[in-house]
Amino acid sequence: MSDKTTPPAGETPEAVETEQVPVEQRAPEAPVAQADPPPAANRVLREILTSNWLISLLAIVVALLIGAILIAVTDPAVQKAAGYFFARPGDTFRAIWESVSGAYVSLFQGAVYNPKRGDFVNAIKPLTETLTFATPLITAGLAVALTFRVGMFNIGGRGQILVAAACAGWVSWSIDLPAPLHILLATVAACVGGAVWAGIAGVLKARTGAHEVIVTIMLNYVAFYLISYLLKTPGALQAPGANTPKSPPALPSAVYPTLSDLLGVGSYRLHLGFLFAIIATIWLWYLLNRSSMGFRFRAVGENPHAARVAGISVTRVYIVAMLLSGGLMGLAGASQVLGTTTTGFAAGVDAGIGFDAITVALLGRSKPWGVFFSGILFGALKAGGYTMQASQGIPIDIVLVVQSVIVLLIAAPPLVRSIFRLPRPDAEPPARRKRTTATPEAVTK
Amino acid sequence: MTTTAPAPAASAPIVHEKALVRSWKTPIILGVFALVALLMAFVFPNSGETTFTLSTTVDAIQLAPLVVPTQITVIVVAVLLVLAALGAVAFVRFGPGRAPLWISVVFAVLFLFAFLTWVAADKNIPVPGMLVGTLALSVPLIFGALGGVISERGGVVNIAIEGQLLFGAFSAAIIGSITGQPVIALIAAMVGAMLVSFVLAAFSIKYLVDQVIVGVVLNVLVVGLTSFFYSKVLTSDPSLNSPVKFPIWPIPGLSEIPILGPVLFRQTVIVYIMYIAVFLVWFGLFKTRWGLRLRAVGEHPQAADTVGINVNRTRFWNVALAGAVVGIGGAYYTLDVVGQFGKEMTNGAGFIALAAVIFGRWDPIRATLAGLLFGFATNLQSVLGIIGSPVPSDFMLMLPYVVTIFAVAGLVGVSRAPAADGTPYIKS
Numbered sequence: 102m103s104d105k106t107t108p109p110a111g112e113t114p115e116a117v118e119t120e121q122v123p124v125e126q127r128a129p130e131a132p133v134a135q136a137d138p139p140p141a142a143n144r145v146l147r148e149i150l151t152s153n154w155l156i157s158l159l160a161i162v163v164a165l166l167i168g169a170i171l172i173a174v175t176d177p178a179v180q181k182a183a184g185y186f187f188a189r190p191g192d193t194f195r196a197i198w199e200s201v202s203g204a205y206v207s208l209f210q211g212a213v214y215n216p217k218r219g220d221f222v223n224a225i226k227p228l229t230e231t232l233t234f235a236t237p238l239i240t241a242g243l244a245v246a247l248t249f250r251v252g253m254f255n256i257g258g259r260g261q262i263l264v265a266a267a268c269a270g271w272v273s274w275s276i277d278l279p280a281p282l283h284i285l286l287a288t289v290a291a292c293v294g295g296a297v298w299a300g301i302a303g304v305l306k307a308r309t310g311a312h313e314v315i316v317t318i319m320l321n322y323v324a325f326y327l328i329s330y331l332l333k334t335p336g337a338l339q340a341p342g343a344n345t346p347k348s349p350p351a352l353p354s355a356v357y358p359t360l361s362d363l364l365g366v367g368s369y370r371l372h373l374g375f376l377f378a379i380i381a382t383i384w385l386w387y388l389l390n391r392s393s394m395g396f397r398f399r400a401v402g403e404n405p406h407a408a409r410v411a412g413i414s415v416t417r418v419y420i421v422a423m424l425l426s427g428g429l430m431g432l433a434g435a436s437q438v439l440g441t442t443t444t445g446f447a448a449g450v451d452a453g454i455g456f457d458a459i460t461v462a463l464l465g466r467s468k469p470w471g472v473f474f475s476g477i478l479f480g481a482l483k484a485g486g487y488t489m490q491a492s493q494g495i496p497i498d499i500v501l502v503v504q505s506v507i508v509l510l511i512a513a514p515p516l517v518r519s520i521f522r523l524p525r526p527d528a529e530p531p532a533r534r535k536r537t538t539a540t541p542e543a544v545t546k
Numbered sequence: 547m548t549t550t551a552p553a554p555a556a557s558a559p560i561v562h563e564k565a566l567v568r569s570w571k572t573p574i575i576l577g578v579f580a581l582v583a584l585l586m587a588f589v590f591p592n593s594g595e596t597t598f599t600l601s602t603t604v605d606a607i608q609l610a611p612l613v614v615p616t617q618i619t620v621i622v623v624a625v626l627l628v629l630a631a632l633g634a635v636a637f638v639r640f641g642p643g644r645a646p647l648w649i650s651v652v653f654a655v656l657f658l659f660a661f662l663t664w665v666a667a668d669k670n671i672p673v674p675g676m677l678v679g680t681l682a683l684s685v686p687l688i689f690g691a692l693g694g695v696i697s698e699r700g701g702v703v704n705i706a707i708e709g710q711l712l713f714g715a716f717s718a719a720i721i722g723s724i725t726g727q728p729v730i731a732l733i734a735a736m737v738g739a740m741l742v743s744f745v746l747a748a749f750s751i752k753y754l755v756d757q758v759i760v761g762v763v764l765n766v767l768v769v770g771l772t773s774f775f776y777s778k779v780l781t782s783d784p785s786l787n788s789p790v791k792f793p794i795w796p797i798p799g800l801s802e803i804p805i806l807g808p809v810l811f812r813q814t815v816i817v818y819i820m821y822i823a824v825f826l827v828w829f830g831l832f833k834t835r836w837g838l839r840l841r842a843v844g845e846h847p848q849a850a851d852t853v854g855i856n857v858n859r860t861r862f863w864n865v866a867l868a869g870a871v872v873g874i875g876g877a878y879y880t881l882d883v884v885g886q887f888g889k890e891m892t893n894g895a896g897f898i899a900l901a902a903v904i905f906g907r908w909d910p911i912r913a914t915l916a917g918l919l920f921g922f923a924t925n926l927q928s929v930l931g932i933i934g935s936p937v938p939s940d941f942m943l944m945l946p947y948v949v950t951i952f953a954v955a956g957l958v959g960v961s962r963a964p965a966a967d968g969t970p971y972i973k974s
Binding site for chain 2: 171175254256305309311312314315316318319320322323326327329330333456459460463494495496498499500501502504505506508509512513515516
């Protein structure tokens, strides 16, 4: 279908083009392409997309091992047993095992299934918690992934989520509408808010060349102080009569219905936002892989110079991609305000999702379904992390460590390969570098 | 730079035609602010008297507080500001085409004076306290900005300044508590921040991971690690989080200078290191072989490689050096102002430092001034909070970030990054 609807200007894929052009015309293009290489972001993107799932798995294993080391080292019982290590080494290992296994068992119980909670309805509640935490991570991760595919970075998730939350929040308590309409309007308001905030960075990049990384980072803080101000101002976002910077609660008609409302059992917090996240994933998959706009996006992401030559308006792609990304971020903001913290929010409503989203997108290799599942994994880490903190006294911050180690390792496949002594595929940059450093030596000899 | 003549220099004497570029940006901005001053003077006048306290009780030379009648002062200064704006217009219209920098500086100082006088009608502005607060907030920003300048001049984007500051503060707190020696703690801070740099350098130079990604992820990693240890270890054992602070060393003579003396020269050794570091980085970057090489690697790595500079090794060690410099800024938190480590205590200072790097156009002196400006804006917000100001404090806090967005968008001056900033070098 897409073959017929796409305009011819944006179509012409590079591969087809080079095959169809006669050789004598193709020859002078090669040096031009060499002199004008795609920017670093595009090369990085290719690297992210081409490394395989095994690396991801190994990276998760290494990260969990590092987490285990941190847990063991800081556990007082382990430290005590290590005091007489040479007398009875078995004690130390037992203490390490107990501390680490206790931590990861409670992580699992907090994230997936806890048989201690009695019947199935309660025992499975942790899984719904995982999905609840995953909901904003997925949509925000999709937002970041979308910009990665265009060769841009959206570090501004925090600001976009805050602005979106403010928009959704305002609609949710100041307009009186019947339920489905109200939910829809509040969600759309969030998307528009996020899109506008991200759009600033897109327009500035397209018009003035301002680097979107810097602009989005700065916009995070501008949004934070703006929302803090509005939350302190009666008549803007502050709850009437409140002394604290907190918003009024959302009207019941705007709150996302939860799974419990649907099934009539349990006390699940999983809400409509998760359905939106699934829809957003399918939509982004369709957009990137099946639509002409997605083709233009990917073309610009692979090589903006080539895309421009092919007749694609690169500046327009930058702006549109940023707007769509902001809209997805807005969805994450909506799920926070209308789904989880419906009793009124403070300036910390973003809960670090904007930055987590970057790690989610990287782990998901910027592919919609990859992002979906990595969002669920990080949601599980978050949900389990809170249980681990409550039952084992292990600070939730360890989840940040595990997350960032996973992403660092995934971003550097050669490192994981060298840790596990895996064979190196030929296309790896270090291999190429080795070869070139070997050549001059051979010459001098 | 000016000596590089165009190729056909040998032909007949060339009369250089000077293209007169008239830049109206400065006069327009000055005009807007002059209008604001006129509004303060005539539309929303404040009556009464404003007191500027000029010395604290411990100062050797006591200055009488400066008391000015609010309304008349604001009117007089507003008129002066209008004249200055007209002067800028004259410079652009009839003079060299652009307003000189000094007119903007004079204007800014006058405007600030008018604003403070207007805000603090019948109240007291403690000038020394305000300056001390500015410097205290600026020190980490300036160290962060210097580290950012070194690293980015070499072609490695340093988003991880925040993480380096935080880890520096953390290492200084722990080692300072264990050894009881602030000097060793300071070295530990440098080493700690350097470790963060090593990860940044290894991933971005050896494994060619995108520098922005590594920087962002490193910040998360450092926040996670330090918060984990803080909650798990430091809160249960406070003796690990009570480093010995640096004592204040007044410099004899210099610290007796009225107003500025106590602010600049009654400080700890970290602040004195900062003065030296600013000079050293500037001197090193522009006057030594090290600086030339560093800049070459950041501007045109292929050319640098051709003349025999090892690009990746230069980058690696300079990123490490940048980390060490930022680490001193981190130590300032735990060994000077605050005195102990707190969860996420840097609170975004690393990003303001990044903003200072960009606003300072990748130049150590300008970046330092930008750091001072941002520190001043942040501090002014708390001073105004005490006095009770018409401008909400959140907007003052927003200022550095907004200014930076304007700067990168090219609306205020032109800030151009080193040409190879952010691109890894692959030898071909």
